Amino acid sequence: MPERDLSEVIDALERFAAAEDAWGPLEAGRPELRERAAWLRDQLGRVPSPLVAVLFGGTGTGKSTLLNALAGARIAETGAHRPTTEEPTVYHPPGIPQDFGAARYVQSERLGDLVLVDTPDTDSIRTEHCARVEELLERADVVLFCVTQQKYKNEKSLALLRPLKNERKVVCIQTRADEDADIRDDWLERLRSEGFRIDHCYRISAEHALHRKLGDGPAGDEFEFGRLEEYLDHKLPPERRSIKEDNLAGAVRNTLDAAAAKVYGRDAELGELLCRLESLENGIGPVIFSELQDKLLSEGPAWVAAFGEAVSEGAFGLVGTLYRILHWLRMAPSRVIGKLSLAGLLQSSLRPSGSAEGGAPGVGSDDAYLRHVSERFTREHAEANAYLSRAGFDVVGFDEWQRDFVVELRGRLDERLGPVRERMARRARLMTRWLLPVLELLWFVPFLYTVGSPIVRYYWNLVRYGEIVLPETDFLARSAAMLGVVVLIELAAFAYLVRWSGRRLRARSRKDLAKAFVGSGFGFAKQRGEVERARERLEDLEALRRAVSPSG
């Protein structure tokens, strides 16, 4: 996997690890994932720097001797008494940072792009050695795994190497070939059966090679030491970039696999949880709807009052003014009681939002009504909490849940009553702009006629016949009476129409309200959101794994 793709994957991993989770199993793995992402980022930064090969293996397997033989000098302590190597030796080319911690640093012009690190022994009695070895393995690009015939079955070294499978290139070296039989086939078989990929294995005598180089002892067969040296000096360094990239890709894969293993198979569980929450919600919606239907929708007078309010706001003229007075008188008692009743809820819900009175009657009290409605769902809340906490989600107490519930309920109500409110305003406008002027004409024209015609007739007779014909003297009284009757009839008709329209509106709103509460999830929106988010996160994780899978 090329460095640029690796960088993108690490970016994605960092983003994934940075986002908080409401779901326990993912959240629990997040700190570790963050740490790993930071380590991967650090490793990515080291791609251009020299390759680090770490000599690794049990006590007395000849690691230090091998380093000395490669260096052609006794730079690391060796010995038959174990453990000998207390302090790691870092054999490095000039100009690299000495950032391997406390170690003996030996610089050499001979080394090109390779840093060789000799480690303390892994099966040593000193436990701090093991920690130090693990630390150095972290930095390794290549592990030079040294064993002898006696020690190649040692579990301790393998246990340290196992978590790094596919994250480090492993080169196998059987040492002390001058004394021991060849165990490579058996050893490699073992490693491969564990899933290690090994493509280089050497059988050497470092002791003989060292003697040859120093000229201080009996020379003898060095076995494949020459080939190993050639490999380390000339073959390995040019592969530096691809080795590091392969290691990193393996590390990313291992990281994602480990994260995925923690939540393995739990997606189905989340799906089931969603179903359970939905079925609880499907129980709540109809209950609320029937509550509203029983109360809100059946309260005809409340609707008539709400519509009457809208009409009287725009009413004018004689009939209009009389209607306003009538409405005001009729509403006087409910102005006090209404604060506590459903009419109050309806009034405040249907009042245009942002109107000056919006905050006045019953806003707190209708939420009290909604709270009262929500009291019925303690069982659903407890059941949902049981499901949620079993799956690993945080749960909230009834009070907090109820607060959200009321907010959601109010939101739905407002959302659904919005169109109703508009319809109501439209009808009210129709009545005041068109009906009222007609009614005004209907009383005004006959009134004008009854008052005006006797006067006209009087003047006509005066001009035409020059005689005075006394008009009827009671025409003013009769006109006033007629006016009263006509206006009363009109007022009654108008009030009846308002009432009729209010009730019609109620019937039409039923459908809208049903839509708000029946069939669409209600009550656990927040919790469902969290579960859905957890599922999305699982999908993200899977997508990341697909992106780095060797086949993809």
Ligand SMILES: Nc1nc2c(ncn2[C@@H]2O[C@H](COP(=O)(O)OP(=O)(O)O)[C@@H](O)[C@H]2O)c(=O)[nH]1
């Ligand atoms: N015969 C033989 N002895 C070796 C060879 N390599 C190392 N030794 C001896 O094994 C002992 C332990 O070697 P050392 O390099 O200190 O092992 P380390 O603990 O793995 O670093 C020393 O006494 C070495 O002389 C080898 O190739 N052949």
Ligand SMILES: [Mg+2]
């Ligand atoms: Mg040693």
